[in-house]
Amino acid sequence: MVSHARRRGELEEIGIPDLTTDPDFFALLTGSYRRLLGRPLLPEGADADWAYARAPFALLAHDTAPDPCFVYANRTAQTSFGYTRDELIGMPSRLSAEAPDRADRDRLLAAVARVGYVAGYAGTRIAKSSRRFPIVDVVVWQLIDEVGAVHGQAATYRLPPGG
Numbered sequence: 417m418v419s420h421a422r423r424r425g426e427l428e429e430i431g432i433p434d435l436t437t438d439p440d441f442f443a444l445l446t447g448s449y450r451r452l453l454g455r456p457l458l459p460e461g462a463d464a465d466w467a468y469a470r471a472p473f474a475l476l477a478h479d480t481a482p483d484p485c486f487v488y489a490n491r492t493a494q495t496s497f498g499y500t501r502d503e504l505i506g507m508p509s510r511l512s513a514e515a516p517d518r519a520d521r522d523r524l525l526a527a528v529a530r531v532g533y534v535a536g537y538a539g540t541r542i543a544k545s546s547r548r549f550p551i552v553d554v555v556v557w558q559l560i561d562e563v564g565a566v567h568g569q570a571a572t573y574r575l576p577p578g579g
Contacts, residue, residue: 435477435488436501437464445477445488445570448560452532457572474551477559477570478509484568485509496551496575498544514542524556528569533557552576 435441442464449457458467467475467490474493478484489497489504497504497512513521517540528534537554551573559567 436468436490439464441477441488442467444559444561444567445475447562449555449557449570451560452557453535453555473553473572473574475570475572476509477568479568480566483508483510486512487568488570496543496549497541498547503544512541513539514548517541525569528556528558532560550576 445467446457449455458471462471469491471490471492474496475488475490476486476493477488479487485506486504486509489499489501494501494504499507510518510521520539524534524537524539533555534557535555537556538550538552539554540548541551542548552575554571554573556569556571559570561567
């Protein structure tokens with residue numbers, strides 16, 4: 417897999433803002449989840465810093481480009497994929513799955529686009545090191561703001577014990 421390492425600040429230079437603790441993005445992420453699933457994404461009192469730095473589950477989001485790119489990945493997601501934030505952000509999200517698994521991933525994302533969210537998905541993803549790892553309890557949802565505009569899709573997952 418090609419490394420997508422970037423110099424510090426390069427993401428902002430190419431138009432990808434740092435969303436790690438951005439309050440508007442946090443509101444979009446948590447608000448769209450609550451509106452679509454009818455329950456909170458995070459525990460009571462958790463803020464953007466907790467979601468990024470301390471959440472015990474992975475949390476990622478990609479944009480609406482024809483070949484969507486990651487715009488957010490919390491530290492748990494970064495660790496599971498073996499990429500730094502600067503390597504993962506801006507990378508096409510399709511590269512998170514191996515080529516044979518991409519059709520399954522594409523079907524999942526198409527279903528999310530049709531119905532708003534999919535819960536209970538499980539699959540296999542590939543890390544920077546080419547290590548394959550299982551993801552379980554996956555929820556993928558549309559990032560939809562209060563007026564109905566779609567800003568991308570987000571996902572949360574956990575690794576099974578020993579995964």
